[in-house]
Structures are given as structure tokens and as C-alpha cells.
Amino acid sequence: MRIEGYVILSADGMLADASGIMPPELKFEADQRFFESALDAADLIVHGRNSFEDQPRSPDRxxxxxxxxxxxxxxxxxxxxxxxxxxxxxxxxxxxRESGVTTGTAAIIGGPVVFEMFMDRFDTFWLSQAHNLTIPGGMGGFLEVPSRSPQEILASHGLKADGVRVLDAERRVDVTAWRRS
Structure with a gap:
């Protein structure tokens, strides 16, 4: 099974506000399209009990x-x-096996504890980032944020940045593919 991770984080590495809720300011149409397209291509979605992709086809996955x-x-x-x-x-x-999916792609969509479980198994981690947004006092996208940046964390697990795709130039939102070499 191929394992891919997906997250969008603020410039300071946050996934949610202090109450654990992803703020609407961290939702961008271009990133949502990228995310939904990736989930449509995945065979299996994996997430914690508080994470959900909230896409029109979510119940079908x-x-x-x-x-x-x-x-x-x-x-x-x-x-x-x-x-x-x-x-x-x-x-x-x-x-x-219990889910009925043993081949293809598993899309890991969080949260931080779930990401940590797969850190050494990701084939690719798609890190979207909103560079104009900070969430002071928020919840980091990875367990070690804010003491380490998301990029440092991914690199420390053997993943390497392999191309940046601009999703929304005006709002400075992009996605970087971090791949296992």
C-alpha cells in the first residue's frame, strides 16, 4: 500500500486554533480542490476521530x-x-484488511497524532502552507510544532522536498511534495 499524507498549515505550522478547530481562514478554494482531487484518487482515507475532510463525496469514501x-x-x-x-x-x-482495502493508496489526513504514526512510512507527504496566515497559540500540524518547523520534521524522517506547486499566488498558498528517497 502506498501511503501519502495531506495537510494545510499556517505559516507558523498550525493546523487549528487553540480550541482544536481548523479556522475558516485556513481553508482556501484552490487547496480544497487539490485536496478533494487527491482524496478522489485514493483507495482509503485514514484519520483520527476529530479529523474529517468535509468534502461533497466524503460519505462515499x-x-x-x-x-x-x-x-x-x-x-x-x-x-x-x-x-x-x-x-x-x-x-x-x-x-x-478489515476495511477491504489492501492495495492502492492510503491518504492519511490527520491529525498530528495520526501523522506521527505514519511519519516513517510516508511515500509522499503533501504539505500545503498558507504563508500569509499565522494562528497564534494554535495547535501544530505535527506534534513537534512549534519547537521544530514542519519542514524540519519531514526532513528528519527521511523525506525530501521535491517541487512546489503554487495553488493561490495572491494569498501565497502552495503545496510541496515531500518524498521518500
């Missing part, structure tokens, strides 16, 4: 939701396309 509410694996009673996974009780590979 097969997903694994990390949670501590089950001992290992369980079907989500609220969503027939979702598998609940407690990493303390089952491996990622077992969660994939």
Missing part, C-alpha cells in the same frame, strides 16, 4: 478512523464505509 473506543477493530455503526481502529489492539495492515 472507504476510511479507517483511529479511536481508543474499540479494543482493536470494529465496523463503525454510524458509517458502513468506515472501520474503527485502535492501534494498540491491531496493526495497520489488519485495519486495511
Amino acid at each position: 472507504t476510511r479507517i478512523v483511529l479511536t481508543r473506543t474499540v479494543p482493536g477493530l470494529a465496523r463503525d455503526p454510524a458509517n458502513p464505509r468506515a472501520t474503527l481502529w485502535n492501534p494498540a489492539g491491531a496493526s495497520f495492515e489488519n485495519a486495511c
Whole structure:
């Protein structure tokens, strides 16, 4: 299974405000289009219980939701396309088998604890950044933010920046592909 990560962060590396909510100022139409297109191409979406992509086709996507509410694996009673996974009780590979997806691309969409679990397994991490926006006192996109920058964190896990794509020049939003060499 190919593993790709996706996140948009503020210039100071934040994913959410102090209350843990992604502020509307961090949502940009061009990035949302990029994100939705990537999720449409993915075979499996993986996220924590507080993360959700909030896209029109979200209910159609097969997903694994990390949670501590089950001992290992369980079907989500609220969503027939979702598998609940407690990493303390089952491996990622077992969660994939339970979800019915064992090949293709898994899109890891967060949050910080989920990203940390896959840091040494990402084939590519797509880091979108809004360079004109800061979120003082916010929640970092990775566990080590703000003591380390997102770029330092990705590099420390063997990923290398491999091209920047401008998504919104006026608002200074871009996405960098960080790839495992």
C-alpha cells in the first residue's frame, strides 16, 4: 500500500486554533480542490476521530478512523464505509484488511497524532502552507510544532522536498511534495 499524507498549515505550522478547530481562514478554494482531487484518487482515507475532510463525496469514501473506543477493530455503526481502529489492539495492515482495502493508496489526513504514526512510512507527504496566515497559540500540524518547523520534521524522517506547486499566488498558498528517497 502506498501511503501519502495531506495537510494545510499556517505559516507558523498550525493546523487549528487553540480550541482544536481548523479556522475558516485556513481553508482556501484552490487547496480544497487539490485536496478533494487527491482524496478522489485514493483507495482509503485514514484519520483520527476529530479529523474529517468535509468534502461533497466524503460519505462515499472507504476510511479507517483511529479511536481508543474499540479494543482493536470494529465496523463503525454510524458509517458502513468506515472501520474503527485502535492501534494498540491491531496493526495497520489488519485495519486495511478489515476495511477491504489492501492495495492502492492510503491518504492519511490527520491529525498530528495520526501523522506521527505514519511519519516513517510516508511515500509522499503533501504539505500545503498558507504563508500569509499565522494562528497564534494554535495547535501544530505535527506534534513537534512549534519547537521544530514542519519542514524540519519531514526532513528528519527521511523525506525530501521535491517541487512546489503554487495553488493561490495572491494569498501565497502552495503545496510541496515531500518524498521518500
